[in-house]
Structures are given as structure tokens and as C-alpha cells.
Amino acid sequence: QSVLTQPPSVSAAPGQKVTISCSGSSSNIANNYVSWYQQVPGTAPRLLIYDNNKRPSGIPDRFSGSKSGTSATLGITGLQTGDEADYYCGTWDSSVHAGVFGGGTKLTVL
Amino acid sequence: EVQLVQSGAEVRKPGESLKISCKGSGYNFFTYWVGWVRQMPGKGLEWMGIVYPGDSDTRYSPSFQGQVTISADMSIGTAFLEWDSLKPSDTAIYYCARRAVGATNPFDYWGQGTLVTVSS
Numbered sequence: 001q002s003v004l005t006q007p008p009s010v011s012a013a014p015g016q017k018v019t020i021s022c023s024g025s026s027s028n029i030a031n032n033y034v035s036w037y038q039q040v041p042g043t044a045p046r047l048l049i050y051d052n053n054k055r056p057s058g059i060p061d062r063f064s065g066s067k068s069g070t071s072a073t074l075g076i077t078g079l080q081t082g083d084e085a086d087y088y089c090g091t092w093d094s095s096v097h098a099g100v101f102g103g104g105t106k107l108t109v110l
Numbered sequence: 111e112v113q114l115v116q117s118g119a120e121v122r123k124p125g126e127s128l129k130i131s132c133k134g135s136g137y138n139f140f141t142y143w144v145g146w147v148r149q150m151p152g153k154g155l156e157w158m159g160i161v162y163p164g165d166s167d168t169r170y171s172p173s174f175q176g177q178v179t180i181s182a183d184m185s186i187g188t189a190f191l192e193w194d195s196l197k198p199s200d201t202a203i204y205y206c207a208r209r210a211v212g213a214t215n216p217f218d219y220w221g222q223g224t225l226v227t228v229s230s
Contacts, residue, residue, distance in 0.1 A: 002154065035216035037155070044205055044223050045147075045155065050216040088155050092213045098171040099145070099157035099213075 003028060004089055004102035011108040012079055020074040020105045022089030028100055032092040034072040036065055039104075040085045048087075049074060079109050112136040114144075114206050114221035121227045122196050129192040130224045132206030140164040143209040144189040145217060146180060150202045160209065161189055196228045 005023040012018040022034065036049040047056050049065035052072065064075045072089055089102040117131045132144060145160040159170040163182035170180070179192040189206055204224050207217035 033214040033216075037217075039155075044220040045207075045217075046220070047216050047218050050218070051214075056218065086154075090155075090157070090216065096172050097169060099160070100171075101147075101155040101157055104154040 002103040003093060003100040004091070006087075006089060006102035006105045008103070009106045009108065011110055013110050014079050014081060016079050017075065017077045018079060018107065019076075020087050020089075020107070022072045022074070022102050024070050024072075024091065024100075026070060027095035028070075028091050028093040029067065029072055030070045031094060034065065034067050035090045036063075036072075036074045037088045037090060038085045039088065045088065076107070081109050083107060084109050112208065112219045114208060114219055116204075116206055116221040116224045119225040119227070121229070123230055124198055124228055125195050126228075127192070127194050128196055128226065129190050130204060130226065132189045132191075132221050134187050134189070134208065137208070139187040140184045141211070143211065144182060145207050145209055146178075146189075146191045147205045147207060147217070148174075148202045149205065149223075150199075155205075158191070158204075162211075163187075163189065196226075198228050198230075200226060201228050202226060 033051045037045040039045040052067040053065040062077045086104045093100045140163045143160045146158040148156040158174045159180045161168045161180045161182045163184045182189040206221040208219045
């Protein structure tokens with residue numbers, strides 16, 4: 001049981017938009033920055049979004065992040081088949097003094 | 111170029127010990143934290159713990175406290191994850207990752223992962 005809650009799966013057609021939610025609490029998301037990671041099967045995770053809504057160099061602006069209260073959202077527009085992957089949210093949890101991840105969401109581009 | 115290069119896959123029997131490594135290059139190793147993340151077969155990411163090579167300060171997730179030992183050797187730019195007595199449930203891919211100073215900073219660079227298999 002992960003501290004952060006994500007939907008197990010989402011799907012959409014190529015070219016469409018999808019959002020992935022990440023729900024937490026006052027000890028984690030509400031008071032700390034949220035990051036998002038993409039993991040293509042068989043590869044290491046890659047940082048997509050940090051500080052709630054910032055993109056590292058090289059990440060296209062089709063990927064966006066937002067946060068409100070105890071929840072965060074990853075948005076992906078102009079879906080491509082190459083976006084099929086597992087997506088994880090992560091943040092710091094001040095009650096356990098450790099990082100936490102969501103359970104992950106599998107994105108299928110139909 | 112920032113790189114984290116992990117040691118190769120390991121196969122051990124239950125009860126055996128193991129130490130895997132993560133060598134950083136392309137940046138000042140002692141000024142960034144190095145964390146470890148577990149991914150059990152077919153499962154999600156789990157935050158295990160983190161070490162600051164500059165002074166060996168170490169933090170563990172409650173789930174992993176006492177189960178593993180995280181350390182670093184600044185002189186060789188390498189972080190380690192160690193078990194005294196492996197269990198079959200330790201079978202997983204273990205990733206190391208770099209984090210800037212500041213608890214809420216993300217893991218911005220990741221190693222390629224080390225597969226640990228524990229089986230009799």
C-alpha cells in the first residue's frame with residue numbers, strides 16, 4: 001500500500017491528452033514539492049517533472065505538472081506511442097522523514 | 111556528463127550477505143545525496159534510503175531501517191547498499207539515484223539498476 005495514491009492505469013488515443021492524479025496528505029504533497037518519473041519497461045526511471053511543475057532540460061513541453069492541496073496531477077498532451085510507460089509521483093513525507101512514491105500508473109496509448 | 115554506474119547482477123542464497131555499488135561521475139560526488147530505490151518484480155518504486163557522501167549522513171525509510179545498510183566512500187566516488195542476511199523477498203531490481211541537497215529535491219539522475227536474485 002503506497003503512501004501516495006495513483007490510478008493503476010489510464011489510456012487514450014494518439015494525439016489526445018491524458019491526466020494522471022496523485023493523492024497524498026498534509027505530511028507529504030501538501031507541504032512538499034512533487035516530482036514525476038517515467039519508466040519505460042525494462043529501463044530505469046527518468047525524471048519528467050520536479051518542483052510540482054518544472055521540466056528538466058530535454059523534456060518536451062507536452063508534459064506538465066500541477067499541484068493543489070494534497071493532490072498533484074501530471075498532464076501529457078499530443079500522446080505518442082512512445083509515451084507508453086509507467087508513471088510515478090514522488091515527494092518527501094515529513095512524518096516519516098523519508099521519500100515516498102505513488103504506486104505507479106500504466107499509460108496505454110491505444 | 112553525469113553518470114551513475116551500478117555493479118552487475120547478483121545471485122545469492124537465502125542467509126548470504128551482499129554489497130552492491132553505485133559509482134558516480136561527471137559531478138562533485140560529495141555534494142549530492144545518493145539514494146536507493148527498490149523495484150520488486152512487476153511492482154512499483156519504493157524509496158529505501160539515502161546517503162550524503164560528504165559526511166556519511168544516512169536516512170532510511172521506516173520500512174527498510176534495520177534491513178539494509180547504506181554507505182558511501184567519497185574517496186572512490188561510490189555508494190553502497192548492503193545486506194547481512196538476504197531473504198527471497200529481497201529479490202528485486204535496485205536503483206541508485208542522485209539528489210541535490212534539500213529533502214524535496216528530486217532524483218535527477220539514475221543508475222541502470224542492479225538485479226538481485228535470492229533463491230535456494
